[in-house]
Amino acid sequence: MNRLLLVVLAGFIVFQACRKDKVGYTPTPYTLKVPSHFPQMPIPADNPMTEEGVMLGRRLFYETKLSLDNSISCASCHAPENAFSDPNALSAGVNGTLGTRNSMALVNLGWQNRFFWDGRVSTLEEQILQPVPNPVEMHQEWVQAISKLKADESYRNQFYQAFGTADFDSTHVSKAIAQFLRTMISGTSKFDVMYKHENSLVLTPSEQQLYSTVTPEEWAGYDLFKSLNGADCFHCHNGPLMQVQKYSNNGLDATFTDLGRGAITGNPNENGKFKVPTLRNIALTAPYMHDGRFATLDDVIEHYSTGIHQSSTIDPLIEFASQGGVQLDAEQRQLLKAFLLTLTDEHFVTNPDFQPLNP
Amino acid sequence: MRYILTICICSLVLASCKKKKDDAETVADPDTLTVNVQPVFGASPLVLDQTYALNDSTGIQFTDIKFFMSNASSGGTVKKDYSLFDYRNTSSLLFTIPGVSSDFTELNALIGVPASVNHSDPAAFPAASALNISNADDMHWAWSFGYIFIKVEARADTIPDGIPLFDHTLTYHVGSDAFSGAVSFPDLNWTAASTHHSVSTLHLNMEQFINRAASPINIRTEVITHSNAGQEALTAKVLSNFIAALTAP
Numbered sequence: 001m002n003r004l005l006l007v008v009l010a011g012f013i014v015f016q017a018c019r020k021d022k023v024g025y026t027p028t029p030y031t032l033k034v035p036s037h038f039p040q041m042p043i044p045a046d047n048p049m050t051e052e053g054v055m056l057g058r059r060l061f062y063e064t065k066l067s068l069d070n071s072i073s074c075a076s077c078h079a080p081e082n083a084f085s086d087p088n089a090l091s092a093g094v095n096g097t098l099g100t101r102n103s104m105a106l107v108n109l110g111w112q113n114r115f116f117w118d119g120r121v122s123t124l125e126e127q128i129l130q131p132v133p134n135p136v137e138m139h140q141e142w143v144q145a146i147s148k149l150k151a152d153e154s155y156r157n158q159f160y161q162a163f164g165t166a167d168f169d170s171t172h173v174s175k176a177i178a179q180f181l182r183t184m185i186s187g188t189s190k191f192d193v194m195y196k197h198e199n200s201l202v203l204t205p206s207e208q209q210l211y212s213t214v215t216p217e218e219w220a221g222y223d224l225f226k227s228l229n230g231a232d233c234f235h236c237h238n239g240p241l242m243q244v245q246k247y248s249n250n251g252l253d254a255t256f257t258d259l260g261r262g263a264i265t266g267n268p269n270e271n272g273k274f275k276v277p278t279l280r281n282i283a284l285t286a287p288y289m290h291d292g293r294f295a296t297l298d299d300v301i302e303h304y305s306t307g308i309h310q311s312s313t314i315d316p317l318i319e320f321a322s323q324g325g326v327q328l329d330a331e332q333r334q335l336l337k338a339f340l341l342t343l344t345d346e347h348f349v350t351n352p353d354f355q356p357l358n359p
Numbered sequence: 360m361r362y363i364l365t366i367c368i369c370s371l372v373l374a375s376c377k378k379k380k381d382d383a384e385t386v387a388d389p390d391t392l393t394v395n396v397q398p399v400f401g402a403s404p405l406v407l408d409q410t411y412a413l414n415d416s417t418g419i420q421f422t423d424i425k426f427f428m429s430n431a432s433s434g435g436t437v438k439k440d441y442s443l444f445d446y447r448n449t450s451s452l453l454f455t456i457p458g459v460s461s462d463f464t465e466l467n468a469l470i471g472v473p474a475s476v477n478h479s480d481p482a483a484f485p486a487a488s489a490l491n492i493s494n495a496d497d498m499h500w501a502w503s504f505g506y507i508f509i510k511v512e513a514r515a516d517t518i519p520d521g522i523p524l525f526d527h528t529l530t531y532h533v534g535s536d537a538f539s540g541a542v543s544f545p546d547l548n549w550t551a552a553s554t555h556h557s558v559s560t561l562h563l564n565m566e567q568f569i570n571r572a573a574s575p576i577n578i579r580t581e582v583i584t585h586s587n588a589g590q591e592a593l594t595a596k597v598l599s600n601f602i603a604a605l606t607a608p
Binding site: 036037038039040042111195198199200201226228234235236238239240244245246267269310312314316317318319321322 | 408423480482486492493496497499501502512525526527528529583585587
């Protein structure tokens with residue numbers, strides 16, 4: 001009789017084990033706050049947004065255990081006080097080892113289809129996997145990083161709540177951080193109400209109020225920004241994201257020390273091209289360009305005014321390259337800068353949901 | 360005997376909770392049609408960034424070719440509402456739709472975007488629509504001017520001295536409601552790519568685009584249009600040459 005009970009019990013256990021719809025965790029769907037003038041954000045089917053995943057990703061974003069000597073986290077090179085960028089031209093990894101490029105500001109990443117300055121990966125989840133083992137960044141094998149996280153019971157619980165497993169790996173870490181990064185949406189700057197007004201989109205009362213503060217200088221700067229015979233910026237910095245999804249050689253050098261996109265594709269026609277970055281929060285994300293060569297916005301404006309270098313792959317949209325640039329005078333430069341400052345989104349940079357959980 | 364019975368019951372339970380195989384294996388693939396556009400220079404497929412010689416020994420390198428096609432129809436039925444051709448990023452593909460070639464014998468369409476939707480919020484179109492700003496990307500002007508209907512960008516070497524120096528840029532951006540144009544191909548040729556997939560390929564002859572006999576583009580003087588006021592003549596020429604260069608062989 002006992003053996004009969006044992007067999008029935010074993011069958012019951014096997015039956016329960018193969019019921020996949022009763023796994024015992026109940027993640028809560030996360031509702032993204034997408035501005036009305038933004039397109040729908042594409043979310044990967046294998047990484048749906050959940051409250052638990054976002055919270056875990058937020059914790060991991062600030063987690064120094066991801067680095068070899070527990071000294072740096074994602075936020076070390078994407079600091080919230082710098083609109084999630086690095087104030088240093090080149091970011092320092094473990095032991096102060098310098099990389100070769102400036103850390104890109106993290107904003108509106110859910111709408112990007114290529115990541116890094118050279119666009120070498122096409123998903124946010126893939127991007128997040130790279131800095132941990134990179135010798136000039138966190139310099140730690142994923143196995144070691146995961147081992148450190150698994151030693152912490154609170155992480156085991158959080159991963160279980162987010163993904164239904166305590167036996168997590170690097171893919172779960174990248175998914176969680178990706179979920180957090182997708183929540184980092186900037187769409188409430190003064191520029192946004194200017195954009196909505198220009199496109200005849202309805203402004204909310206608070207947006208109306210913000211709109212009333214736009215100065216004539218800022219409007220004049222916007223006109224210059226869009227003008228073919230002015231600053232001519234709009235070809236690459238366009239739409240609600242303030243960027244287009246392409247690689248461009250914007251005339252920084254006549255010869256290339258960093259091949260950029262060309263190093264990835266092996267196509268010499270792409271040498272010296274880099275991903276076009278967004279201009280959102282641009283006043284807060286100095287220094288500028290892929291190598292952080294320009295310390296100020298004035299330096300950047302000077303480059304496009306008189307500092308363009310011709311080369312074999314220069315973007316045809318740098319339309320005044322043969323003259324060295326768009327030749328803005330002092331007043332035009334001030335107006336353009338006034339417009340660029342409208343891209344600062346105070347709500348975004350001070351949003352408590354993006355700050356460390358235990359500062 | 361009771362043990363055998365119990366084991367049988369357990370086996371049945373286990374078998375019943377195994378996930379069923381996908382029945383889709385037995386369903387036939389749906390019929391699909393693909394319309395491609397193959398840019399050519401003369402008789403050869405055009406390669407972006409590659410140098411081609413124009414009649415006057417000028418060298419030209421095309422760097423981008425994009426355009427919108429709207430309301431692609433056959434027999435009065437719209438087969439595809441909006442599609443975006445982007446040679447650099449999606450190669451020769453214009454669109455793929457469900458259907459069979461016998462129902463798509465001709466192609467009538469608009470090169471551009473109808474005025475009725477040209478100034479709508481580009482974020483409001485469905486995510487899969489070519490007009491959604493995520494897909495249109497740099498084919499939209501962000502201040503309600505609407506979509507860029509045709510984009511041809513190139514570099515030229517205008518000094519035939521044997522020294523390759525492609526420092527002469529050409530930027531042809533056609534848009535605004537006045538500069539869309541109709542195309543009509545009464546006999547589409549379909550080729551079976553597989554049992555349930557047929558392909559029809561249009562040609563876009565970029566040599567003809569520049570050197571069209573009726574209205575050649577002088578790349579030394581006609582170098583830029585963004586369809587602004589004062590650029591109407593070149594904008595119209597670019598549009599008409601582009602349409603003339605598009606053929607259904």
